[in-house]
Amino acid sequence: MKALVWHKPSDIRCEEVPDPKIEHPRDAIIRVTTCAICGSDLHLYNGYMPGMVNGDVVGHEFMGEVMEVGPEAKGALKVGDRIVVPFTIFCGECEQCRRGNFSVCETTNRNREVAAKAFGRTTAGLFGYTHLTGGYQGGQAEYVRVPFADKTHIKVPKSGLTDEQVLFLGDIFPTGWQAAVQCDIEPTDTVAIWGAGPVGQMAIRSAVLLGAKQVVAIDRVPERLDMARAGGAVTINFEEESVIERLDDLTSGKGPEKCIDCVGLEAHITSHVDSMYDRVKQAVMAESDRPHVLREMIYVCRPAGTISVPGVYGGLVDKIPFGASMNKGLTWRMGQTHVNRWTDDLLRRIEEGQIDPSFVITHTQPLERGPEMYQTFRDKQDGCIKVVLKP
Amino acid sequence: MRYETERTGRRGHPDSTTDALARGLGVFSIALGLVEVVAARSLTRALGMQGNETLVRLYGLREIAKGVGILASNDPMPWMWGRVAGDALDLATLATGLEGDNPKRDNVMLALASVAGVTALDIYCAQTLSRESPTPLPPMRDYSDRSGLPRPPKAMRGAARDFEAPRDFRTPEALRPWTSSRPDGAGREQPA
CATH class of the missing domain: 3.40.50.720 (NAD(P)-binding Rossmann-like Domain)
Known part of the structure; x- marks a missing residue:
């Protein structure tokens, strides 16, 4: 599959990488229909965040269609569901998740020891955002493995909302x-x-x-x-x-x-x-x-x-x-956002027409043009405020 | 005429400040050139560099040509770099006046300082012009209709007041104002 791959600061390329596979019963695989470049992705692009490794797939704002569901996520998701994926991966079961503090989930960061060394205690796993937060592959790609998918998703209702209207429920x-x-x-x-x-x-x-x-x-x-x-x-x-x-x-x-x-x-x-x-x-x-x-x-x-x-x-x-x-x-x-704590309420406001978050999109391009859009976004060229990519 | 670039705050506007500086230096160039052509003998005498009158007149003609170039061209940038090169030549020529036992050595020092000052101004002007775009940038994008709200923001103010902040996201009770400012009058009373 194609994905945006981080090599070194200011060097992100669109390349072929292996397709993701179910690795855990709670996983799901989604086909990304729309993703975006976030302002915090620029910290990776500019080399200010430690813990990136050559070959990491970037991106934490994405949504798509469920293609495969692990046995333990089947109660919550089924093939064909349309979901937005929150950038914070959470288990929904630990003490912090039970309090709604999803961005500091105690379970999902598979590099907890490293995070604890840096921050004193671990924080949640994040998509495509350094090995300090789990080293999970990101969503600026054609397909993504979503860990803890039974919890880490926002289901899009069949009410005719476009990707652009709901995509930003995942982060901004x-x-x-x-x-x-x-x-x-x-x-x-x-x-x-x-x-x-x-x-x-x-x-x-x-x-x-x-x-x-x-x-x-x-x-x-x-x-x-x-x-x-x-x-x-x-x-x-x-x-x-x-x-x-x-x-x-x-x-x-x-x-x-x-x-x-x-x-x-x-x-x-x-x-x-x-x-x-x-x-x-x-x-x-x-x-x-x-x-x-x-x-x-x-x-x-x-x-x-x-x-x-x-x-x-x-x-x-x-x-x-x-x-x-x-x-x-x-x-x-x-703090990082406890995304799913707010998304039911915000999705309702979008459905009711109180706000349409797609107003912020200034550039829509195919995934292949992602690397140059990183530069356009960073340099604030061409009136660029928000880039959406279509794999 | 040069234009400010995408990286500058005003982006794409004609840079009238640097343009005015360049034209000022053009006028100065012509004035200096005329003095060098007309009063070459007085200049060389004042600098203790007699015998160089022809050279000074040639330098004067060079100054006049550059001044005319700056004032007459649409883009003064190459002419300004020409002035910088001329300044280097002037400094090198003046430096020869420091050799030997020139009795007008102090005047030469003064002239060197003056030319150095003008050189700094020329370099600043030429560099600024080089950084700028020779053609206007595309007009700024208009996002004035990108509210994302169904009605004007004023009409939408407070539309989400039905939202109840979770307990752990509310301002600690001890920091809330004694007299509530909420329109429904809810909140704590002023203590007696």
């Missing part, structure tokens, strides 16, 4: 939604969102639907700010104006009650001193992530406010003003 929609839910939005809240990429766009719509008084989006790419405005956000182009001054203007000098980081470890390098400091430290391997957004959020957030972090961080950050955070009494919420 629930990720933006959880980011907003973590803020426990009040009708008087201003919610400031750093990063107007795909997750940022979903977080904007989620904050609007959840009733925020004002949503502010911060980015530098004109097309992304354009799309953010379409979703109801006030926008700040941080290359043209001061984020802090503008947020002060928008909140009578008090700062936003809720701040969401949809940027993560690869914050754009600006002329700010701390931003250049991060780049230098990263270059000499003294820091893995660039946390400019975290610093800015801590500084600008209203005291007793909430900081929500759906943006991916990989390792060590430096010069975090934790004293300011502590003294301001900020609440921090973060």
Whole structure:
């Protein structure tokens, strides 16, 4: 079968790889009908996440048709079912899963010992996202083996929804939604969102639907700010104006009650001193992530406010003003998304027409053009915000 | 005329700032060239480099030609690199004025510093122009209709208020405001 294969940073190729097989009674094999490139895939592409191995198949946003079902998954799935696959693999039985904390499932990471060494405790297995999270083959491929498939799926009802409308239930929609839910939005809240990429766009719509008084989006790419405005956000182009001054203007000098980081470890390098400091430290391997957004959020957030972090961080950050955070009494919420905790509710909202997540798609291409689309997406060329691939 | 690239914030707009700088340097080039042609003898005397009048006049003609090239062309980039090459020649020629016991050595030093300053400006201008696109980029994509919502965002505000956040996702009770801001008035009362 064809799949997008990671070889080294900036080197992803579309190649022939062996077809997946059922390896465990709870597995299923699906034929991928639609997949997407996620912003967090760019961390792999740019070589910022440790634990990738030459030959890994990438991709964790995908959906398709069930082709084969292991004996222990037959009660939940049957051949021909149309499913979206959540990027977090979960067992549904461990203590964390029983609490709904699917992204920290204690069972599904088959490299638990390695993860525990890196993070202290293991987190869930993820598709196509390093050997720290299990080394599972990803979904930018024609076929995928879905482990723990009896739980790790979202069944698409026969209601005429297109792939494009439901695909993002597997990651970016629930990720933006959880980011907003973590803020426990009040009708008087201003919610400031750093990063107007795909997750940022979903977080904007989620904050609007959840009733925020004002949503502010911060980015530098004109097309992304354009799309953010379409979703109801006030926008700040941080290359043209001061984020802090503008947020002060928008909140009578008090700062936003809720701040969401949809940027993560690869914050754009600006002329700010701390931003250049991060780049230098990263270059000499003294820091893995660039946390400019975290610093800015801590500084600008209203005291007793909430900081929500759906943006991916990989390792060590430096010069975090934790004293300011502590003294301001900020609440921090973060983590990979507990996808299936939200998907029943979000699928209903899509079916009812409350939102159509396909608005974010700007490029649709065959799988073979995946490698060049990685570059287009990374370099934000051609107005690229979200790439969908068709195997 | 050059245009800012896809990587710049304004992408695809004519870069009027660098363009204006290039044209300013073009005017300067013509003015300097005229001085070199008309007052070559005074210049060489002031620099203690008598005997080089013809060379200075030739340099003057070169300056005038480049200035005209910058001002008359649609794309000043190659002419600006020509100015950088000319600056190198000027610096090398002036450096010969430091040899021996030239009594006007201080003037030569001053001239070298001035030319070095202009060279820096020329290099900056030429490099910026080189990075930019000679043709306008395609117009920015219009995503102003990509709301994903069935009605304008204002009308959709709070449409998902039926969503009940799970207990572990709610703000800790101790951090909730004493007076609830919820429209239904639910929440804790102000303490007496």
